[in-house]
Amino acid sequence: MFNMYISQFILDENAEHSLTYNLITILVKYDLFSFPETYVNEDYIPEKVLWSNIVRQSIEIYEENRWRRNLENRNELVRYFKIHPTLCEHRLIRLTVLSPDAKLELLVLVALGSAVIKKATCTICNKQSFDIVKHLIMECHVLLTERNVMLYKIVDELPIQKSVDIFNLDDDLLEVLLAAVNDTVYDLDPKVWSRMMFYVAK
Known part of the structure; x- marks a missing residue:
């Protein structure tokens, strides 16, 4: 069943009505879409710990880049960006x-x-x-x-x-x-x- 939904989305067959639509949308957002494609083509998904690390790193990279762009484009926050240039505590x-x-x-x-x-x-x-x-x-x-x-x-x-x-x-x-x-x-x-x-x- 999972294979069917993944394949359906990749083939764009009623994608927005797929049960996996939101999941796949998130994967695309964080540049992780290659993994379901690989799963369909090669029947391979990384081990749970590795997959968890990949997801966490991808989300961190995406969110930090978005955060940096928002600060860099606002002159009134230039000083704050120099003080705190990374998205961390x-x-x-x-x-x-x-x-x-x-x-x-x-x-x-x-x-x-x-x-x-x-x-x-x-x-x-x-x-x-x-x-x-x-x-x-x-x-x-x-x-x-x-x-x-x-x-x-x-x-x-x-x-x-x-x-x-x-x-x-x-x-x-x-x-x-x-x-x-x-x-x-x-x-x-x-x-x-x-x-x-x-x-x-x-």
């Missing part, structure tokens, strides 16, 4: 598990990093900015003391050359402070990176 969310005492502050940092780039008025200094997140973290004069304390702590934490490299990033510095892992910081010791994030979050 945010690295700061993982950090909250290791450091529950800093959970609230780290979640605020996640929210700032995922906020769209938009014009707004700062509620602290009443100045208008075309990028309110950048203004709050890098520019607001009312927060100058707190900002300097944060930056000095980061400088003291980092190796000298790495500190120089990071603070020469210009616009990319904000993304690093919001947890982006770019070519400059990818090789940081995870413990050093974690402490740097705590300084920013606090």
Whole structure:
């Protein structure tokens, strides 16, 4: 019976009325349609564990590509895409598990990093900015003391050359402070990176 339904769909015989229509549609969506074709032609389906891995990987690839396209096509989310370029758990969310005492502050940092780039008025200094997140973290004069304390702590934490490299990033510095892992910081010791994030979050 299964063979009949699979063959019926492949031959496009009343396909939409087939009991397997939705199943096959999903297989096509995730680029898995070659497997039922192979089953019909060669009477072969992968073992359950292998098939499960193939399906999971295909779905992950499809969903991540769709997610990336959606972000890349929205200018207001360019920064978020640089901070969190893959469809997986945010690295700061993982950090909250290791450091529950800093959970609230780290979640605020996640929210700032995922906020769209938009014009707004700062509620602290009443100045208008075309990028309110950048203004709050890098520019607001009312927060100058707190900002300097944060930056000095980061400088003291980092190796000298790495500190120089990071603070020469210009616009990319904000993304690093919001947890982006770019070519400059990818090789940081995870413990050093974690402490740097705590300084920013606090």
